[in-house]
Amino acid sequence: xxxxxxxxxxxxxxxxxxxxxxxxxxxxxxxxxxxxxxxxxxxxxxxxxxxxxxxxxxxxxxxxxxxxx
Numbered sequence: 001x002x003x004x005x006x007x008x009x010x011x012x013x014x015x016x017x018x019x020x021x022x023x024x025x026x027x028x029x030x031x032x033x034x035x036x037x038x039x040x041x042x043x044x045x046x047x048x049x050x051x052x053x054x055x056x057x058x059x060x061x062x063x064x065x066x067x068x069x
Contacts (some may be wrong), residue, residue, distance in 0.1 A: 004035060011035070014055050016062040023047055023063060 008038035013019050026032055026047075031039045049059050 008031050008035070012053070015038055016055055016059045019049075019059050020066055023066070 006012050013022065022032065024044055026044050030041055030043065032042045033039055047063065049056055049063070053059060
C-alpha cells in the first residue's frame with residue numbers, strides 16, 4: 001500500500017466535506033477506499049492536513065468541529 005501520486009487524477013482531495021467523509025470512514029469503519037473503489041483496512045492515530053491544499057484552513061475547521069463533537 002502506498003500514497004497515490006498527485007499526478008494521477010482525483011488523487012488530491014481538496015473539498016473539506018469530501019475529506020470529512022474519508023476521515024469519518026477511517027474512524028468509524030477502520031477502512032479507506034482506494035481509487036479503484038477497493039475497501040482497505042486501515043488503523044490511524046493521526047490525520048495530516050497538507051498546508052499546500054488551497055482549502056487547508058477550512059479542512060482543519062471542518063475536521064476540528066467533527067472531532068470535538
